Amino acid sequence: MTQSFGPCTVAILAGGMGTRLKVRTGSLPKPMAPIHGRPVLQHQIELCRRHGFTRIALLVHYEHETIRAHFGDGSAFGVELHYCVEGEARGTAGALVDALDTMDRRFLVLYGDTYADVDLTALWRHHIGAEAAATLLLHPNDHPHDSDLVEVDDEGRVLAVHAYPHPEGAAYRNLVNAALYVMERSLLPDVIPLDRKSDLAKHTFPAMLDKGLRLLAHITPEYIKDMGTPERLDKVERDITVGLPERLSGRQPRTAVFLDRDGTLNVEVHHLSRPNQLQLIPGAGDAVRMLNRAGVLAVGVTNQPVVARGDVTLAELARIHATLDHQLGASKAYLDRMYVCPHHPDRGFPGEVPALKIDCDCRKPRTGMIDRAIRELGIGRGQSWMVGDTTGDLLAGQRAGLRTVLVRTGHAGLDGKYPIDADYVMPDLSAAVHWILEGHPALSHQLLPVSAAAATARLVLIAGPARAGKSSAARVLAEQLRDARTAVHVLSLDGWLRPAAQRAEGGGVLQRYDLDAFKATLMPVLASSARHVIQVPSYARKSREVLPGRPVSIGPQDLLIVEGVPALMDDALNALADVRVFLDLPDDERRARLTADYVWRGENDTDLQHRLDSRERDELPAVRASANEATHHLSSTTRLS
Known part of the structure; x- marks a missing residue:
């Protein structure tokens, strides 16, 4: 039966039995399942109160007396509660239609088995501004294969609801119905049957679409999770403990990792134009899942000139991205958003789309896609990252x-389109995400004493075995010191490697470097009170070539960070540096990184093993002996390969 109260601006569907939770909750109704000591329904009521929604109808059924005994009239919780008791369970839509005379003309709908930290005010305003019949809160999740997925157009209008189970072989975009809605009361009686059980997601919304009513999507990265099983309940509690809902809430700028698509997420295919060409790079799905679980947004930003050339329509591109979502979903991973530039400035392709042949502001290396994501998703620039395989991405x-x-x-930065160096270089996306989430924070912490010591230094040396992470350490140290120094310059000794023909294995580490040439460049700079412009060569690891120098202007107050395997093996350099760092790592990780590097360079198994064995004999002991010259000793423990 339904009592006539109102008008209420929130309906919470709180009639569930919680059959799957009985091993935890016994006879308690599902909305009373405790999360960190409070019923999930209490968390929902408190969320509504924080956003000014204080007139709430509880649509109850099973053990409703228990719910009423805990919450009473709601005054103890700062709200006004009305109870609508359903005599016979008739599904979510049936329960709602029975309570309509309790509701205001426009109201929120929450499900009593979800934990949410969502800006209800923003959802409400979005609905009102669009004049929709209903607005559905949507988000990607880590189990799209067994979720109701919603198809949305570019304007945010709902086109279809694909209820679980999905047809075999189907691939849909990972936009999941999160079970939180704004609805218009007057439209519901015509789309909810009174003679049978019915479900809002599976029946009511498709019926509204069939009648031509406007359904709107409110897509958000905010935290909302079903906690209807013991496993999901445990997951929600863990997420709250580690602060995941807070990081995703938007109350503070969110952290994001912007991801290029081709060559970074999926295998590079020239002009990829069909869904069956898309194949994730090994480990990419797990890497994206790591970002998801850390509360770091994973945002795709991709140039797709195939659309402007007429090779792919926007609808076909949407199917390709549905396949990408499907493959990521198999790893329990998802992108929070995908931004696409369909333009191309050059004309003259057969079948091209003239309207898209423009010089736009979104095509990388321009920043339009990134800027839009930052606005729409509330992202903080300074704490966020770009990961890609081309110089345009960088x-x-x-x-x-x-x-x-x-x-x-993918292109591994060898496209040569723009003269730019990455802040950090990693083997693949998996290594990049490990670095972003673990390596960079850990090394930043370790480097704090070095940073303090280097605050007034002129020269810092960073040494260690090959692939120990010296260049990354130098970059992190530079980040820490840039605000305190006029300028910070990182010089890699790899730019002073001798030509490959002169670097025979077995000759020792010092034989491979021309330290005299390096000192001839460096010493005048250190001895002078004037500004110097020096040529700094770079090393191409793939081809093992030293490339011509680029000019670097160094002032007399600037800090120089010199990193390289033999950085602590020269007495003259050691005498000039007040701060000397030795960075080491466990042998198994060191060999794994070296192996991955040689494989990437194309070494065959015989040559690879020869190089590894040679470095063990003629380089490692001498390099580790130079640790005696260090003022600071660091350990790189993060897995990067």
């Missing part, structure tokens, strides 16, 4: 104020 990230990571998959 330049876009740098221009947008992000830290940049180059991955050695």
Whole structure:
């Protein structure tokens, strides 16, 4: 039966039995399942109160007396509660239609088995501004294969609801019905049957679409999770403990990792134009899942000139991205948003789309896609990252104020379009995410004493075995010191490697470097009170070539950070540096990184093993002996390969 109260602006469907939770909750109704000591329904009521929704109808059924005994009239919780008791369970839609005379003309609907930290005010305003019949809160989740998925157009209008179970072989975008709605009361009696059980998601919304009513999507990265099983309940409690809902809430700027698509997430295919061409790079799904679980937004930003060329329609591109979502979903991973530039400035392709042949502001290396994501998702630039495989990705990230990571998959930065160096270089997306989430924070913490010691230094040396992470340490140290120093310059001794023909294995580490040439460049700078412009060569690891120098202007107050395997093996350099760092790592990780590096360079098994064995004999003991010269000793323990 339904009592006539009102008008209420919130309906909470709280009639569930919680059969799957009985091993935890016994005879308690599902909405009374405790999360950190309070019923989930109490969390929902408190959420509503925080956003000014204080007139709430509880649509109850099973053990409703228990719910009433705990909450009473709601005054103890700062709200006004009305109870609508359902005599016979008739599904979510049936329960709602029975309570309609309790509701205001427009109201929120929450499900009593979800934990949410969502800006209800923003959802409400979005609905009103669009004049929709109903607005559905949607989000990607880590189990799209067994969720109700919603198809949405570019304007945010709902086109279809694909209820679980999905047809075999179907691939849909990962936009999940999160069971939180704004609805218009007057439209519901015509789309909810009175003679049978019915479900809002599976029956009511499709019926509204069939009648031509406007359904709106409110897509958000905020936290909302079903906790209807013991496993999901445990997961929600863990997420709250580690602060995941807070990081996703938007109350503070969110952290994001912007991801290029081709060559970073999926295997590079020239002009990929069909869903069956898309294949995730090994480990990419797990890497994205790590970001999801850390509360770091995973945001795709991809140039797709195939659309402008007429090779792919926007609808076909949507199917390709549905396949990407489907494959990520198999790893329990998802992208929070995908931004696409369909433009291309050059004309003359057969079948091209003239309207898309423009010089836009969204095509990387321009920052339009990143800027839009930052606005729409509330992202903080300074704490966020760009990961990609081309120099265009790096330049876009740098221009947008992000830290940049180059991955050695896809083009591996060898496209040569723009003269730019990444902040960090990693083997693949998996290594990049480990670095972002674990390596960078850990090394930043370790480097704090070094940073303090280097605050007034002129020269810092960073040494260690090959692939120990010296260049990354130098970059992190530079980040820490840039605000306190006029300028910080990182010089890699790899730029002073001798030509490959002169670096025969077995000759010792010092034989491979021309330290005399390096000192001839460095010493005049250190001895002078004037500004110097020096040529700094770079080393191309893939080809093992030293490339011509680029000019670097160094002032007399600037800090120089010199990193390289033999950085602590020269007495003259050691005498000039007040801060000397030795960075080491466990042998198994060191060999794994070296092996991955040689494989990437194309070494065959015989040559690879020869190089590894040679470095063990003629390099490692001498390099580790140089640790005696260090003022600071650090350990790199993060897995990057």
